[in-house]
Amino acid sequence: MTLSLAPVADPAAPLARRNPVAKLGAALLFSLPLVATLDPLTPALALAVELAVLPFFGIHLRVVARRAWPLSIAALGILLTMVLFAADRSGELLFALGPFAVTTGVASTAMGMFLRVFAVALPGIIVFATTDPTDLADALVQNAKAPARFAIGALAAFRLLPLLGQEWQMLTLARRARGIDAGRNPVAKLRIFASTTFALLVGALRRGGRLATAMDARGFDATTPRTHARIQRFSRADAMLLLGAAVLSGAALATSIVTGFFRPILG
Structure with missing residues (x-):
């Protein structure tokens, strides 16, 4: 995936x-x-x-x-x-x-x-x-006047989305290596899918919390005016x-x- x-x-x-x-x-x-x-x-x-x-x-x-x-x-x-x-x-x-x-x-x-x-x-x-x-x-902040905290936070979350696919694959392979396999049992497949989804959700929430703390520590929550490396012109x-x-x-x-x-x- x-x-x-x-x-x-x-x-x-x-x-x-x-x-x-x-x-x-x-x-x-x-x-x-x-x-x-x-x-x-x-x-x-x-x-x-x-x-x-x-x-x-x-x-x-x-x-x-x-x-x-x-x-x-x-x-x-x-x-x-x-x-x-x-x-x-x-x-x-x-x-x-x-x-x-x-x-x-x-x-x-x-x-x-x-x-x-x-x-x-x-x-x-x-x-x-x-x-x-x-x-x-950048364009949302510069041209649409969206709050920088919202735009940058959304960008960070957007960039992390591909990691969810990689993490799902890692969880599936790790469980298979431990002998957790549903085979052809549909009920077991549904149970494994639900547990894998829950594990993925927990990991995503933990990563989001760490990311929010790291961004605040780097000044992304500061009220001072921000500068822009790439100017977006309308x-x-x-x-x-x-x-x-x-x-x-x-x-x-x-x-x-x-x-x-x-x-x-x-x-």
């Missing part, structure tokens, strides 16, 4: 060079309107736009597929749950799965939820695939990225309204 959080995009790509705060803000602006409607057209249009801009971020589609595969499992689970257990089964009957009637209303809602999982999550994947965590923390191109994200997201939402697909969550 390994975990890599390094940027994997081409740093020379035009949108990959943008300010981290601008990319994060654009992802939020583009994703938030998608949760205002249940129709499948809005997330489908948004997903088409996101896939179209991937080359401008210097990201290959296979990289996105490799990082987003857990979303596929979640989306398929949501799709199956909506098809089988949806309360509103209005519309024409398409087919029946035993006692479950799949209507056009059920299919539309289920497909909307399925597409929305990818449309909302993909901008975040793009941001973290094109951004160095240190640059993001340019006109970064503002245009934010504006473009808002316009494209609004266009997708307006298209669903004009075509009659818009189904507001509230109301």
Whole structure:
């Protein structure tokens, strides 16, 4: 079990060079309107736009597929749950799965939820695939005026995430060396998984406490103004990225309204 959080995009790509705060803000602006409607057209249009801009971020589609595969499992689970257990089964009957009637209303809602999982999550994947965590923390402090204690603490925690994968592997190998193996017993596998997870959690809490003490000892909690080794500049191109994200997201939402697909969550 390994975990890599390094940027994997081409740093020379035009949108990959943008300010981290601008990319994060654009992802939020583009994703938030998608949760205002249940129709499948809005997330489908948004997903088409996101896939179209991937080359401008210097990201290959296979990289996105490799990082987003857990979303596929979640989306398929949501799709199956909506098809089988949806309360509103209005519309024409398409087919029946035993006692479950799949209507056009059920299919539309289920497909909307399925597409929305990818449309909302993909901008975040793009941001973290094109951004160095240190640059993001610097930009949050310099451009978004976030508290330095919060930004640097989040950066330290983010940098420690790959260690969790290595520690999980070490715990698994150590228990196997001691003869603790579930074999083909599913109950034993579940018990070993739970105990390994608890051991990993205890180790993470201890490491976090030591890290917090070490950071305070090095002056990270000081109230004096901090200097920055790497200056993050917010340019006109970064503002245009934010504006473009808002316009494209609004266009997708307006298209669903004009075509009659818009189904507001509230109301």
